[in-house]
Amino acid sequence: MTCDLCGQASATQVTTQIQNGEKSIQYRCDACFAPETHPPPKLNRPCAQCKQREGEIKFVRVHPQGRSVTYVCEVCASK
Numbered sequence: 001m002t003c004d005l006c007g008q009a010s011a012t013q014v015t016t017q018i019q020n021g022e023k024s025i026q027y028r029c030d031a032c033f034a035p036e037t038h039p040p041p042k043l044n045r046p047c048a049q050c051k052q053r054e055g056e057i058k059f060v061r062v063h064p065q066g067r068s069v070t071y072v073c074e075v076c077a078s079k
Contacts (some may be wrong), residue, residue: 011027047075048070
């Protein structure tokens with residue numbers, strides 16, 4: 001399999017993304033997958049535990065000093 005980005009080198013990395021219910025798979029070589037050229041996705045509310053997925057579950061804790069709000073993804077919440 002060749003890299004989807006440069007179309008020349010052999011793909012060594014596979015990225016799967018689901019957006020709006022549609023799954024897309026991208027194949028990248030090491031050079032095209034480098035963090036400088038493939039930054040992590042921007043998350044509006046990153047999961048407080050894994051920081052890899054969007055936090056969809058809201059936890060509100062009330063303390064004498066006020067309240068704290070954290071978000072956790074469904075995967076971490078089920079652990």
